[in-house]
Amino acid sequence: MLLLTVVLLLLLFIVAYILFSMPIINKSPLNFCRYSCYRHIFTIFLSAHSLRDNATMQFCANKLDKKDFFGKSDPFMVFYRSNEDGTFTICHKTEVVKNTLNPVWQPFTIPVRALCNGDYDRAIKVEVYDWDRDGSHDFIGEFTTSYRELARGQSQFNVYEVVNPKKKMKKKKYVNSGTLLLLVSEYVCFTKFLFAVKFSGNPSQSTSLHYMNPYQMNAYALALKAVGEIIQDYDSDKMFPALGFGAKLPPDGHVSHEFPLNGNIENPYCNGIEGILEAYHQSLKTVQLYGPTNFAPVVNHVARYAAAVQDGSQYFVLLIITDGVISDMSQTKEAIVNAAKLPMSIIIVGVGQAEFDAMIELDGDDIRISSRGKLAERDIVQFVPFRDYMDRTGNHVLSMARLAKDVLAEIPDQFISYMKSRGIKPNPSPPPYTPPGHTHHTQI
Missing domain, CATH: 2.60.40.150 (C2 domain)
Incomplete structure (x- = not known):
């Protein structure tokens, strides 16, 4: 009896030792924001500690x-x-x-x-x-x-x-x-990317940028895939709201400039870039491409999301894929001027061989965009012509690296300018992250 008691106590001791020596793992992703200055304010942000970050x-x-x-x-x-x-x-x-x-x-x-x-x-x-x-x-x-x-x-x-x-x-x-x-300085917030695809032309004609070629991707699909693969890891959950604009929708043929690519008004989210491409190809089969081409509705659509969350906890980025033709320039300028007050940015990716003068004007790098005599509070638009990054040298990796750099070039400054202009203070840094099973060594 005494021997049995000793054995049981020993087993309990071993179990207790194993349980109390196991590392405690916080499975929730750690996202944080913090910024600081170095010399002439070299400002950047870093969100870290999970594979999504x-x-x-x-x-x-x-x-x-x-x-x-x-x-x-x-x-x-x-x-x-x-x-x-x-x-x-x-x-x-x-x-x-x-x-x-x-x-x-x-x-x-x-x-x-x-x-x-x-x-x-x-x-x-x-x-x-x-x-x-x-x-x-x-x-x-x-x-x-x-x-x-x-x-x-x-x-x-x-x-x-x-x-x-x-x-x-x-x-x-x-x-x-x-x-x-x-x-390095560190800033945090969840970033949500939203896609908008312009519909125009006849996808059954080989001259159309939306041409449904059974053997290769069309210009819009190529741009969606290339740019999407760049930004998808920056999105908080990789579920992307995706809109189309400039098409007649079934069953009554009404013209829409902000319709969900997946056809689901209640849930326009697509799962990853493959989900967006699948929804895009399905839309080409169900909608009728139609003019005019109005940008303002999709800009205002995203602005409504951004207007609801202005505390610095979320930042929205609208990615517009377009051939450059625009029918509502004055309304779009007004929408952008209003959006510049909100936590959002706009990336315009041009496809095709157009001159893109209107898109360059919206970019506002040379002259800040204005509407009705009112200047935009900050520059929130970045325009990138996709044709400049098509692989001509055989080095696809470097071409995509250049594209990635230019697509995201202005987002950090735009993001931080919003936070600073609103006096949004950064959260304190979390404790050092230690992967499961990794011993953290203290520097002496």
């Missing part, structure tokens, strides 16, 4: 190697994710900063999953090049880091020596080819 980062460099005979260098950075087999895959390329050895690159946004596939300690390789017009870019140097290190933000841990291995082997006194510094 995105990292927006900015780098500057100091004393890079001089590569150009008549100038300095034209540096740019290329980021690579390491694969399970030891190889590396390009995941981002920055813009080129001309004629400087001390560049400051623009902020860029990338899904955490694209950087490290959820493994925060996985190596991330970064190479720095001097751009050459003929494509024979000169290698300056490289360094490696990890998402766990980058997530620390601006600190002594994120100052990197740019090293050229060949120069290091040949020159005994070689130290490095320059240094890089990560500039």
Whole structure:
């Protein structure tokens, strides 16, 4: 009896030890916002700690190697994710900063999953090049880091020596080819992307941008897929409201400029980019493409969502795919001026070979858009002509990297300008994230 009691107590002790030593895992995604300034306010945002989240980062460099005979260098950075087999895959390329050895690159946004596939300690390789017009870019140097290190933000841990291995082997006194510094501030909110597709022409004619070719994707589908794959990881849940405009709808043939692509007025959400493409192809079979082409209804549609949530907890991005023809320019300008007060941005992707003068005007980079004598509070429109990113060199990865950079180029500044203008204070940073089974080491 005594032996049995001892055995039971021992078993209870073992079970209790196992239960109390198991790590407690918070399964809810951690999204947070925080911003700060560095020198001349290098502002970027970083939302982290779940596979859905995105990292927006900015780098500057100091004393890079001089590569150009008549100038300095034209540096740019290329980021690579390491694969399970030891190889590396390009995941981002920055813009080129001309004629400087001390560049400051623009902020860029990338899904955490694209950087490290959820493994925060996985190596991330970064190479720095001097751009050459003929494509024979000169290698300056490289360094490696990890998402766990980058997530620390601006600190002594994120100052990197740019090293050229060949120069290091040949020159005994070689130290490095320059240094890089990560500039990071962090901001949070859930981002919701909404798609709007312009319908026009006859999809049965081969000249139409909506032509239903059984062997290849049409221009609109190509743009939807390319841009959609860029932004889908930035969306909070990857369920996208998708609208069409400029078509007659069954059964009565009434003209609509804001109809759900999936045909469901109560639930216009599509599951991922494949869901949007499926709804788009189904719409081509059921609606009759028809003019005029009015943008204002879809802009106002999204503005109604944004107007209901102005506390900084959500930010809306409307993505319009269009051939550039617009019938309600004055109404669209008024809609954009009104939307500039709200937590939303608009990305216009032009397809086809049109001049896109009207879309460039809506972009407002040169002249801030106005309506009835009233200037827009902030610039919220980014226009990107898709034809400029069609693969002509055989390097599809680099083409899509350029497209990703330009599609998202203005979103961080637009996002932060809204938060600052409304005095919305950032939430405090969460405690350091530790993956299940990973021991967190304290720096001494």
